[in-house]
Amino acid sequence: MDGLSYALTALTTPTIVLSAAGGVLWGILGGALPGLSPSIAMALVLPFTFDMSPLAAIIMLTSVYIGAEYGGSIPAILIRTPGTNAAAATVIDGYTLHQQGRGGEALGLSLVAGTIAGLVGLICLVFLTKPLAMVALYFTPPAYFALAFLGLSIIAALSEGSLIKGLIMGVIGLMLAMVGTDPLSGAPRFTFGEPDLLGGIDYIFVMLGVFAVAELMNKVSTPDDGEGSVIKNTITRMRLPGLRKMWELRRAQTIGTGLGIIEGPIPGAGGTVAAFLSYNEAKRWSKTPEKFGHGSEEGVVAPEAANNAVTSSALIPTLSFGIPGSNSMAILLGGLLIHGIQPGPMLLSNRPDLVYGLFGGLFMANIFMLILGMLVLTPCIWLVNRPKPYLTACIMMVVLSGIYSINQSLFDFWIVLAAGVVGYVMRRLEFPVLPLILGIVLGYMIESSYRRSLLLTNGDHIVFLQNPLSLGLLCCAALIIGLAAYAEIRRARKPQDMHG
């Protein structure tokens, strides 16, 4: 009952309502801009959440995520360019429907299917968070170390084809996390006499650099003549589907929602995998599979339901264990830590107001998505049609203005620009970004819990194997790394076999 009252308090607090509405609005606009992924949209808004209450800040960040996942479908349907990776599956039938003069219908289907899936995903999140939080009582420093180690082992699953590259980026992330004052002794480390580095390197600056600045560098690397992606005469009026229509499409809706909920918590899977999987499954189970690829309504509903269901279920590992499974969740985790909130097993017992308030905020964000999704269609189309150089300049200014708002320090600008260069080089050499972020975010937790555990046992490492929870988590981590290494070896052998 307390949970419900916390959620209702959030629902009736004007600043929270405004945060959710503002977040969804920015998310839809950001998601609609091709190249601006949900994680970049979240990173851009992160500096402006500093002066907000932790709850308002977290609701704003998750609302951006929710809005961006829907926003990505607008250019996917109208200009055959997915605004986000997860909207790529929507292009197939969404754009065909638009060519048939049914773009408004496709947008309506995408919006309603996404809202329903988001709300169902939220219900799952509410029911799953509490049982997972029950294990909180068993968490001691060794278990926390093992949990952080498990989080790092996910790097193996997120290495996008090269385990060594992923591990290298994870180690560099941890190295950056070591900068600043030592958590136990207070000794300065790698500060080079610079007072601005005594507090360490804020995750936010690295995130802004490797996501936003690197993306802008990529954009300007090929000059644009200023015409942008203009598609004239595509102003479409959205047509929401009726209840009967949604009942007809219930199979695709259920498949999309179900797969989205399952895929969301899996590290590295996310909305894109869920969308393509559900498109495939919806086609397999459809009564009219021949329509897929030729303007099928189910072909729009299934992927859109999937990528919106992911927005809720992806929160489960982030909130319950402090383990982010995607770039967007890593930024949310950074946002939580910046506001002094340690996600993990104790979150629900320590801050029930925040967890249940967030659930209330997510409910609101999904409703706002339905309302704002209809209202901002025309501005979105206008924005997508702006010449790219103007957009690049505006986004660069948002980044630069946002950095200064955090510490009012010019030094932070240099960190962001340096992180931008690193992010650009990583992208060109195909190094994955997420392990770097995971390393920075989990660095403090892994070091402090490791050293505290050893303090308790006078340096005896057996403590990590004596605690059953710690042992179980370490075994899971070993399994994840082992499977990734096995997959890597198999991948490496394949071409040799072919040559042989």
Place this chain on the structure above:
Amino acid sequence: MRATFIVSCLLFLLAVAYWLGADQISVSRLAGGVGADGMPKLLAVALGVLSLAFATQTFFQMRAKKLAAPADPVKESDEPANWHQHARAMGLIVLGGFYILLLPHLGYMLSSMLMLGGVSFYAGLKPSLRMLAFAVIGGVVYYLIFTRILGIPLPSGFWPRLF
């Protein structure tokens, strides 16, 4: 692939430098058995091993590629991709650097105008009255949003001294 090999060597050098940096960390009894330098040294070793493994992997891949297609000069010249593109990308960082240097002197509004105009020009727009209007109006809008509405104390530059 040659660029990847060079990067792996640079990563090894970074690991060595990081170890030397970790060695400079002052030791305290409060730090416990592991010490403030323990984790950084462990990470330096990890990066060293990984970068060597990466260099070896890249070396063998290069050799295998050479054996598979000995006369493929086109591929070789493709690496490292397109230096002109990379130089353009770095140009944005240079613009950002100028912005940081000018901001305390010119103030937020004027610096923003220059930055908006500079980046849109650099990103491909031809100089025009429309671009100038975009930079000026954009600078004012950003000033109003960040300084007036959000109340962020952004540098005001030399302007207060004039009035």
